[in-house]
Amino acid sequence: MMLLLLCGLLAAVFLLAEVRQHNHAHEGTHHRHKIGHKHGEGFVIDMHAYASKISHWNPTFKVILAIVTLVLCIALNNPCVSLAVLIAMAYLTMVKGGLSVSEYLSVMMIPIVFILLGTLAIAIEFSYQPIGQYNLHCGFFYVYTSQDKLKEMIFLILKVFAAVSALQMMTLSTPSSEIISVMRKAHVPTLIIELMNIIYRYIFILLDVYSKMKNSADSRQGYCDFRTSCYTFGGVAGNMLIVSLKKANVYYDAMESRCYDGEMVFLEEEKKVAAGQIIAAAIFVVLLLMLWWFTK
Numbered sequence: 001m002m003l004l005l006l007c008g009l010l011a012a013v014f015l016l017a018e019v020r021q022h023n024h025a026h027e028g029t030h031h032r033h034k035i036g037h038k039h040g041e042g043f044v045i046d047m048h049a050y051a052s053k054i055s056h057w058n059p060t061f062k063v064i065l066a067i068v069t070l071v072l073c074i075a076l077n078n079p080c081v082s083l084a085v086l087i088a089m090a091y092l093t094m095v096k097g098g099l100s101v102s103e104y105l106s107v108m109m110i111p112i113v114f115i116l117l118g119t120l121a122i123a124i125e126f127s128y129q130p131i132g133q134y135n136l137h138c139g140f141f142y143v144y145t146s147q148d149k150l151k152e153m154i155f156l157i158l159k160v161f162a163a164v165s166a167l168q169m170m171t172l173s174t175p176s177s178e179i180i181s182v183m184r185k186a187h188v189p190t191l192i193i194e195l196m197n198i199i200y201r202y203i204f205i206l207l208d209v210y211s212k213m214k215n216s217a218d219s220r221q222g223y224c225d226f227r228t229s230c231y232t233f234g235g236v237a238g239n240m241l242i243v244s245l246k247k248a249n250v251y252y253d254a255m256e257s258r259c260y261d262g263e264m265v266f267l268e269e270e271k272k273v274a275a276g277q278i279i280a281a282a283i284f285v286v287l288l289l290m291l292w293w294f295t296k
C-alpha cells in the first residue's frame with residue numbers, strides 16, 4: 001500500500017512539472033528556450049545547472065543534501081525510502097528547478113542501460129534443468145528466475161535510481177565550478193581537484209570536436225552504408241587522437257601564459273543558506289528515517 005501511494009506521488013510530481021511547463025509555454029512574457037537540444041553536440045549538463053531556478057541556492061547545502069540522501073538511500077536499503085527519495089529529488093529538479101519532464105527523463109535515461117544490465121544479471125540465471133518458478137527453454141539450456149529474484153531486482157533498480165536522482169539533482173542545479181569549490185573547502189587534495197576540473201572541461205572540448213568531424217563526414221555521405229561508416233569511424237577516431245594531442249598542448253600553453261601555477265582559481269559568488277532550507281532538509285531526513293522505521 002505504501003509503495004502504491006509513493007508511486008502515485010511520483011506520478012503527481014511528473015504531472016505537476018508538465019503542467020507548470022505547459023503554463024510557462026503559454027505566457028508571452030516568459031518565453032523559454034529549450035536547453036540541451038542536440039544537433040550532434042554533447043549534452044552539456046552545465047547549461048541546465050546555470051539555467052536552474054535553484055542555482056542560487058548555496059552549493060555546499062546542495063552537495064551535503066545530495067550526499068546525505070545518497071548515503072541514507074543506500075544504508076537504509078528500503079524500497080519505500082528509495083521511492084520517496086526519487087519523488088523528492090524529481091520535485092526539486094523539475095518543479096523547483098524548472099527543468100522540463102522530457103529533459104529530466106533524457107538525463108535519467110543515460111544510466112538506465114547500465115542499471116538494467118547490472119540488475120538483470122541478478123534476476124536471471126542459467127541451468128541445464130527446468131528449475132525455478134519461471135523458466136524459458138533455449139535449446140540445450142534453460143533461463144530461469146523466481147519471484148524473490150524479480151523482487152530483489154526491482155528493489156535494487158529503485159535504490160540505484162534514487163541514488164542517481166540525488167546526484168542528478170546536485171549536478172543539474174549546481175555548476176561544476178561550484179561543486180569543485182565545495183570539494184576545495186572540504187580539503188580534497190589539490191591534485192585530484194585540478195585533474196577533475198581539467199578532465200571534465202576537456203571532455204566537452206573533445207565532444208565538440210567530434211561533433212564537428214561527424215557532421216562534416218555526414219554531409220559528405222560518410223555514413224551512407226556499413227562499410228563506409230566503418231571507414232569513416234576509423235578516420236574520425238584517428239583524427240580525434242591527433243587533434244586531442246594538439247589541443248592539449250595548445251590549452252596548456254594558454255594556461256601557462258595566464259600564470260597557471262598548478263591551481264585554477266575562479267571567482268566565487270557568495271550564496272547564503274536560508275534557514276527554511278535547512279529546516280526543510282532536516283524534516284526530509286527525519287521523514288526518511290520514520291518511513292524506514294515503519295516499513296522495515
